[in-house]
Amino acid sequence: MTLTSPQRRLDDQPAPGHTGTRPIDVAVLRARPLPIAPWIAAELLEVVGLVLLIARASSFGPVAAGVLHLAALTPIVLWPALTPSERLLGVGFAFSIPVAGSLLALVALGTVGRGEVLEADPDAMPELEPLRAEELRRLGEALPCCEALLAGGIEERRAIIATLTRRADADSVALLRWALGAADPELAVEAALALEEMTASFETRMAELREELASAPVAEDAQDAAELITDAIEAGIAEPALVPSLAHEARQFFTTAALTADPTRAGEVAVGRARLELAVLRPDAALAAIDETVDQVDSEARSVLLALRDEAVVATHALPWESASALASYHPAVPPPLAVHRKLSAARRLSGIHRRGTKGGSVQVGVVQVPAPASTREVPIDKS
Amino acid sequence: MTNLEGGTADVCLLVEGTYPFVAGGVSSWVHDIIRGHPELKFAVLNVGSHPAAYGEPRFQLPENVVGLHRVFCQEAARPALDGDQRAELREEIRRMRSAVDSRAQPSRLLEGLRRLHLEDDPDPRIWRGILTDLATSDLGIPELLYGRASFDLLIAIAEQIAAEAPFLDLFWHYRAIHVPVLRLLSAPVVEAACYHAVSTGYAGLVAAAWSHRTGRPLALTEHGIYSRERDMELARADWIRDAAEAEDGGFGLRKATWAPRVSPLRRIWSRFFRGLSRITYAQATRIVTLSDVNRKKQIADGAPIDKIDIVPNGVDLPQELPASPGGGDPGGDNDVIELRPPPLRVGFVGRVVPIKDLITFIRACDLALRSVELDVRVIGPMDEDGGYATRCRDLVARLGRAEQIRFVGPMPPSKIYPNLDVVVLTSFSEGQPLVILEAYACAVPVISTDVGACREMIEGRTPADRAIGPSGFVTRVATPSETASALVALTRDPKLRRRMGAAGRKRVTTFYQRRDMLAAYRALYLSMGAGGAVAQMPAAGATAEA
Numbered sequence: 001m002t003l004t005s006p007q008r009r010l011d012d013q014p015a016p017g018h019t020g021t022r023p024i025d026v027a028v029l030r031a032r033p034l035p036i037a038p039w040i041a042a043e044l045l046e047v048v049g050l051v052l053l054i055a056r057a058s059s060f061g062p063v064a065a066g067v068l069h070l071a072a073l074t075p076i077v078l079w080p081a082l083t084p085s086e087r088l089l090g091v092g093f094a095f096s097i098p099v100a101g102s103l104l105a106l107v108a109l110g111t112v113g114r115g116e117v118l119e120a121d122p123d124a125m126p127e128l129e130p131l132r133a134e135e136l137r138r139l140g141e142a143l144p145c146c147e148a149l150l151a152g153g154i155e156e157r158r159a160i161i162a163t164l165t166r167r168a169d170a171d172s173v174a175l176l177r178w179a180l181g182a183a184d185p186e187l188a189v190e191a192a193l194a195l196e197e198m199t200a201s202f203e204t205r206m207a208e209l210r211e212e213l214a215s216a217p218v219a220e221d222a223q224d225a226a227e228l229i230t231d232a233i234e235a236g237i238a239e240p241a242l243v244p245s246l247a248h249e250a251r252q253f254f255t256t257a258a259l260t261a262d263p264t265r266a267g268e269v270a271v272g273r274a275r276l277e278l279a280v281l282r283p284d285a286a287l288a289a290i291d292e293t294v295d296q297v298d299s300e301a302r303s304v305l306l307a308l309r310d311e312a313v314v315a316t317h318a319l320p321w322e323s324a325s326a327l328a329s330y331h332p333a334v335p336p337p338l339a340v341h342r343k344l345s346a347a348r349r350l351s352g353i354h355r356r357g358t359k360g361g362s363v364q365v366g367v368v369q370v371p372a373p374a375s376t377r378e379v380p381i382d383k384s
Numbered sequence: 385m386t387n388l389e390g391g392t393a394d395v396c397l398l399v400e401g402t403y404p405f406v407a408g409g410v411s412s413w414v415h416d417i418i419r420g421h422p423e424l425k426f427a428v429l430n431v432g433s434h435p436a437a438y439g440e441p442r443f444q445l446p447e448n449v450v451g452l453h454r455v456f457c458q459e460a461a462r463p464a465l466d467g468d469q470r471a472e473l474r475e476e477i478r479r480m481r482s483a484v485d486s487r488a489q490p491s492r493l494l495e496g497l498r499r500l501h502l503e504d505d506p507d508p509r510i511w512r513g514i515l516t517d518l519a520t521s522d523l524g525i526p527e528l529l530y531g532r533a534s535f536d537l538l539i540a541i542a543e544q545i546a547a548e549a550p551f552l553d554l555f556w557h558y559r560a561i562h563v564p565v566l567r568l569l570s571a572p573v574v575e576a577a578c579y580h581a582v583s584t585g586y587a588g589l590v591a592a593a594w595s596h597r598t599g600r601p602l603a604l605t606e607h608g609i610y611s612r613e614r615d616m617e618l619a620r621a622d623w624i625r626d627a628a629e630a631e632d633g634g635f636g637l638r639k640a641t642w643a644p645r646v647s648p649l650r651r652i653w654s655r656f657f658r659g660l661s662r663i664t665y666a667q668a669t670r671i672v673t674l675s676d677v678n679r680k681k682q683i684a685d686g687a688p689i690d691k692i693d694i695v696p697n698g699v700d701l702p703q704e705l706p707a708s709p710g711g712g713d714p715g716g717d718n719d720v721i722e723l724r725p726p727p728l729r730v731g732f733v734g735r736v737v738p739i740k741d742l743i744t745f746i747r748a749c750d751l752a753l754r755s756v757e758l759d760v761r762v763i764g765p766m767d768e769d770g771g772y773a774t775r776c777r778d779l780v781a782r783l784g785r786a787e788q789i790r791f792v793g794p795m796p797p798s799k800i801y802p803n804l805d806v807v808v809l810t811s812f813s814e815g816q817p818l819v820i821l822e823a824y825a826c827a828v829p830v831i832s833t834d835v836g837a838c839r840e841m842i843e844g845r846t847p848a849d850r851a852i853g854p855s856g857f858v859t860r861v862a863t864p865s866e867t868a869s870a871l872v873a874l875t876r877d878p879k880l881r882r883r884m885g886a887a888g889r890k891r892v893t894t895f896y897q898r899r900d901m902l903a904a905y906r907a908l909y910l911s912m913g914a915g916g917a918v919a920q921m922p923a924a925g926a927t928a929e930a
Binding site for chain 1: 612615616619620647650651654738741743747750751775779782783812813834835860861862863
């Protein structure tokens with residue numbers, strides 16, 4: 001196995017104030033020759049002990065063999081060039097497997113590429129498996145999802161709807177809602193059932209979490225519940241009329257999580273809170289939440305929070321009002337154009353969030369106009 | 385099996401999981417058909433999933449039911465085996481394995497199963513041939529489970545139509561598909577002058593096999609289209625593990641592929657159910673459907689066009705009409721509207737189950753309540769899916785609409801419709817709902833989703849029917865804003881409400897009377913040789929209406 005980006009690791013220095021354990025530099029460690037003298041010394045002692053045991057020269061033979069077996073550990077323990085982990089492994093092998101143990105330890109330590117302490121750089125993007133020919137063919141031949149929903153065969157359509165249901169993000173929900181208006185009633189029904197399935201799943205999970213939290217308010221559960229609500233609001237699964245009360249509930253869960261969680265998880269809570277406020281179109285509250293915590297979190301959470309802050313700043317200008325925090329926080333000469341893809345996508349990528357769904361609006365049927373549900377989508381956004 | 389009176393039945397009705405153990409539209413229809421033909425003797429065969437799935441009958445069997453028979457797709461769950469019993473079972477399996485491959489001639493039933501899976505030609509002659517093979521019932525369950533020939537069929541299915549499916553999954557699905565077929569085909573025949581299946585699927589298969597063996601005619605009535613309903617269930621079935629599900633995870637690229645693959649296991653089940661439908665279509669003497677929409681679907685699924693008749697559901701018209709929803713004469717055209725004081729009385733009539741999508745109804749009412757005053761009642765049993773009923777109640781409570789939206793439980797129709805101004809259906813799936821016809825009979829307009837025959841029931845099927853005018857609104861499924869808009873329109877425009885109610889009344893009077901439905905079925909039964917002396921007697925429904 002090849003270590004990923006060893007150069008980067010050698011160059012990186014711990015951030016100021018970083019209190020974590022410094023990672024073992026496997027590449028450097030592997031570059032030095034493994035000392036073999038202690039293993040040979042240990043093996044010689046073991047062999048002498050074995051000879052004494054087999055020869056049965058005196059009644060002290062077994063005792064002497066045992067003493068020599070223990071003595072064989074000495075060169076491994078005391079040899080200065082060995083690292084603590086190598087010593088531990090060598091002693092373990094030599095003690096538990098008489099005669100052959102030290103040789104096996106030598107083989108194990110001399111084998112490069114297995115059992116590395118750090119196998120991969122967790123920050124690096126995983127290497128993607130290349131697409132197979134059959135997948136490439138399907139990608140090449142397949143219609144875009146929305147067209148396939150309308151024009152594809154019934155099985156293809158069902159496969160697409162099943163995939164959208166599993167994804168359950170804002171794009172998928174928007175596509176399923178679009179399919180509700182399809183001319184084919186069967187497609188509309190299948191899309192409706194998929195949406196219902198998502199909603200039921202959200203409500204069931206939410207009910208479970210509420211019950212768990214009522215009996216024992218645990219930080220992890222509170223965080224899960226708050227993020228579940230945030231995800232549902234972002235995806236457009238939550239009942240629009242209940243969004244205000246759900247958001248209130250999620251804020252309380254975030255507060256519980258912040259109070260009871262390990263302080264090192266403050267970043268998670270802050271990111272979640274900011275996402276929630278953005279999802280319910282309260283960028284001012286998002287800014288306040290971010291500004292409160294951005295200096296107290298680790299660098300990873302900080303980068304996400306800063307990206308979310310950019311989004312919140314942009315969002316304050318998209319709304320038909322200007323709150324106090326918006327006025328206080330950011331006043332560019334010209335508001336950024338909102339028709340372009342917003343910068344928030346970077347933050348969303350980092351936090352594993354997808355773009356939000358479609359906007360709402362009032363509904364016109366015949367001559368009667370019904371107000372749209374009190375959703376997060378009804379605020380008109382000026383895209384001029 | 386319960387033989388209530390003995391004697392050969394004129395008609396054997398074959399139902400799947402419904403009458404008399406489950407309440408609902410199909411069960412009510414079966415009950416009505418039996419009561420509407422007191423001169424005929426009926427036997428009922430209920431095809432169930434397993435013995436523990438059903439409770440006590442929900443209907444009291446009429447006098448003319450001479451036998452109630454039950455067969456199950458699966459046997460009752462066995463208790464856990466102890467060590468000795470396990471050893472015995474292993475020995476028994478070993479014995480069966482050594483005995484099953486001693487057959488001199490290949491099994492015709494197995495050949496039928498092979499063709500059922502691998503044939504894709506809708507030609508009825510092919511499906512009659514498959515039925516002929518299946519009806520031999522010359523294969524035991526041990527041979528299916530442990531026989532070499534059966535395993536060869538499994539291999540053929542794997543290679544030809546399920547190459548992408550995990551073989552172990554396919555193995556268990558193969559057993560799950562075929563064991564019920566063998567159990568049902570080996571059920572003893574119920575003697576009757578003719579057979580009437582109330583769906584395709586398993587009930588249709590049994591009916592077709594019995595019709596084939598006895599040479600007696602078979603009629604098929606499909607309320608919904610069975611194979612399509614199963615397809616919708618299969619698409620969401622979590623007991624089928626897709627290969628795609630195994631690949632998905634995290635932010636893997638495969639999850640984002642905009643070319644999802646079709647699940648081979650779901651496809652096998654889907655083809656199987658479609659095959660059962662084609663077998664029933666092929667064997668049926670007559671195929672009855674409720675609406676033009678369903679007729680087209682049946683034809684697309686392989687039903688011979690010349691066999692299909694449309695016999696819509698029907699209701700009895702009340703002798704006296706209740707007060708008009710908008711006041712004044714419901715059938716008349718006068719423009720004098722006596723406004724009922726608000727609120728508008730809105731009813732949801734049906735079982736509180738997910739397929740009725742009560743959630744959308746509640747959301748629609750909540751939306752409409754922001755503009756107009758409504759008094760909303762949910763009328764129907766709530767015990768079938770307790771979890772869903774709780775979810776609906778919770779939603780009403782969370783919306784703060786507990787005073788305006790009330791759950792009143794089941795009520796007799798005579799007490800429902802006279803106290804409603806509009807009936808709303810938000811179902812995901814319907815055949816030809818009786819609720820709409822019952823509402824029309826009382827001149828109550830209807831707002832319904834565009835499912836099953838609802839559109840043609842509201843807007844009209846034939847030119848003459850369409851000339852009557854719309855008797856309500858058709859909305860998209862799961863779109864509460866449209867339902868709410870229609871509610872607001874009917875609330876604010878009593879004249880429109882009255883006009884639509886009158887159109888409904890006229891529509892049901894002209895096209896959906898119970899006596900007409902019973903007369904059509906009576907003629908059908910007579911044409912199939914049921915009740916030799918019956919030809920001289922008028923049908924009960926006709927008598928009542930006369």
